[in-house]
Amino acid sequence: MSPPIQSRRLTLHDVQLDVYEQGQGRPIFVLHGEDGPYPQAPFSALLANQGRVILPTHPGFGHAPDMADIDTVDDLAYLYLDLLDEYDLRDAVVIGCSLGGWIAAEMAVKSTARLSRLVLVAPLGIKVGDRETRDIPDIFALPPEEVARLQYHDPAQAALDYTGLSDDELLVIARNREATALYAWEPYFHNPKLRQRLHRIAIPTLLIWGASDRFVTPGYYGAAYRDAIPGAQLAVIDRAGHWPHVEQPEVFVERVGAFLAST
């Protein structure tokens, strides 16, 4: 039995924010990626057995309102630092996936005062190669099928067949795509300054990557991230692409659990 999911909309310094919560105990702050928040996802329920999962919806994603003054990842990082203050969380674990990993890294370079562990799941956000190297494939210029092929070990999981989805589910997909473009269009999925700031992260950090991630590979992008964060470890999960928490939820949560149990 998974603990029940609760959702609420709160106002934080004039910003309306939707937050899901599930479970009790150690705060586990989860920052979703381009695909939006999925509180019903198996990994979320598994995590909720290990602590209190707090899952905010980035403004503009899902059903969360657009906020006129929130339009950068920097804004989101400050918003979530405010949320940690609002909840008065101590020793929080932050888990961020893809775009959410970028947000988590931006939070951690600003302040780790309320954090104890950082888990970055195939995070975006840094520039690795030179100006003519496209580190991250341009999802806005590729057919959806090709994006799925790059991002999934098993592209059939990508659910590109929209037949059978409700109008509301389709609207959420459209809103998620739009919000992703708002935060990540330019500079494309990165902050040119982030890599040089990652040395500031002085809490234990685990990078988790799918072995089949062809969108941002563990050997190139993952290694660059690991090398920039002092003491960070990089764990690679087999039979998973860019969303290892979706394709291998049990292995993913095991890895996270082992990391949280270590000193």
Added chain:
Amino acid sequence: MRAWHFSENAYHLLPDAKEYDSIRVTLPNRYYDPKIGADLYHRFIDEWLIAEELGLDIMVNEHHQTATNLNPGGPIVMGILARETKTARLLILGNPIANRREPVRVAEEMAMVDVYSRGRLEVGFVRGVPYEMSAGNHRPTRMMERFWEAYDLILKAWTSHDGPFNWEGKYFHHRQVNIWPRPYQEPHPPVWITALSPGSAQAVGERGTIVACFLTGFDGSKQVFDAYRTRRAELGLPPAGLDRFAYAALVYTGETDEEGYAGARKLMWYVEANKVPFQFTSPPGYHPPQAMAGAMKGPASGVFKMFQNPQLESFMEHGLVFAGNPDSVYRQIIKFYEHVGGFGHILLMGQAGFLDHQETVKGMKLFAREVYPRLKELHPAVAA
């Protein structure tokens, strides 16, 4: 009514469409031969000059990274036309100001052309088509917010004559705006804005500029013009004259209906050749999420379905093409005019694809001599 000759300046000598995924954004420019391109540029400029001789006004537009339009710098050809013409009004429709990183530069360019032409410039502002988001790396979200900030900045730059002003907005930052030259026309050249939906037409109606729709057909155009008029009434603003409304269609006038249809079929290249994949037609944020959700459900409906399988008959039926002998073209335009509640400008897309110089000029001449005189009379009669 005023009539404006307009040409996209396409490069039509392309390989079979099976050989490429998209005519826009990604089509390699090795398919473009600059020697042929130079001949085409000069031919199209010649056709604009012929338009002036025929008593038509001139319209130029701008697109990027596409074989459908080789004017990535609309203001450049406007500069040429300002010097080469003497009497025609010169409309650029338009400057994609949500995508120009320096609106002050747009204000300067337009002021230059206005002075060159001794006050014959009309300045259009457009949002830019969805394909241009990737072409120019322009963020497709919150574009209209950017558009209107750029619009305000350009108008202020044109109308400020007492030294620099400051502008620290959400999107554009200047501390010393003081353009030289200033526009020839007072207070500034007439402004046109394109609107394809009632929502955007409302915002244009509030500002009272000329509103133009492109290939929106009977009902789409009526919705746009009605939204403009209704919004002004809601705000208690004076009603707009017919000179505030413009419609762009593919137009070919022949001596006979058959000749007119044959010319129009060649103009249809513009819609037939527009092979563009989903990721470029629908960048996230460009279309409202409700519309995107609708598009994900399956094949498009209504006018949009027509674009997927363009046929002359249905384009004519819906008012996207006016074609035939002079009487037929006149009747089709009048029918449209009455349906939408009148309009003061017709933008004639009179060249596309394989329509050669002789054919283009013949269509323009027949329109100018046989159709236009009757349309010119229309405006005062209806306005009275």
